[in-house]
């Protein structure tokens with residue numbers, strides 16, 4: 046397998062075969078993100094991608110999941126994605142799930158028929174970064190899309206039958222927009238009604254543009270107690286029908302898990318326990334993005 050640069054994947058794809066179909070991220074402008082700053086976005090040649098799959102198949106490891114990377118691999122032409130999916134199904138006989146990173150832009154360039162076709166061929170789950178439901182925050186971090194554009198993309202994925210996993214970043218609005226970030230995110234997520242919701246906590250890398258905002262005082266990072274205050278507001282205002290919630294990413298102070306709405310009280314109790322110091326948190330030095 047020929048990986049170019051650093052390769053990232055969602056926490057739930059830890060045991061998956063990571064197939065690099067694109068290099069970097071087609072947007073690559075979010076001020077908090079350091080992931081693909083060293084890589085110019087490009088699409089790898091299909092024969093090279095298929096050769097990687099064939100090479101991995103020779104290991105005869107019973108991979109159950111395949112994750113198509115990098116940052117926004119849904120941007121690939123539909124025919125290319127189908128060729129990758131079909132080859133994966135052919136050479137990895139134990140495959141149960143295929144996932145991919147998506148963005149509002151990569152969803153927008155796909156027709157409803159394209160998305161349905163991808164689902165029919167075996168694309169099971171897409172990971173989409175909402176980051177915040179607050180448009181002021183989204184603009185501040187140069188997300189490049191509004192909350193309504195991200196919501197629309199999410200709804201189209203769901204309409205095509207593709208499982209939707211959404212990420213939100215705690216603390217992204219700083220102290221300045223703690224309440225707006227929590228409330229507007231809860232509102233957008235309630236409309237989105239994702240299958241999975243993954244919570245990350247803002248963790249600043251010195252190489253990112255947002256670092257400057259922290260050092261010049263225009264963005265104030267949340268303390269762990271303020272992270273809990275924000276989480277309390279978020280969970281209290283979430284109105285979803287069946288969403289698996291996780292905060293098991295390395296950036297989080299506390300790893301919480303539950304299914305909403307049925308575990309709402311349990312999760313709020315955990316937040317309360319954490320606020321009272323009864324739940325041990327991850328040390329600052331152990332956190333990472």
Ligand code: SF4
Pocket residue numbers: 070071072073074075078079080081116148174
């Ligand atoms: S957060 Fe996602 S969309 Fe934004 S630059 Fe990073 S990889 Fe690209």
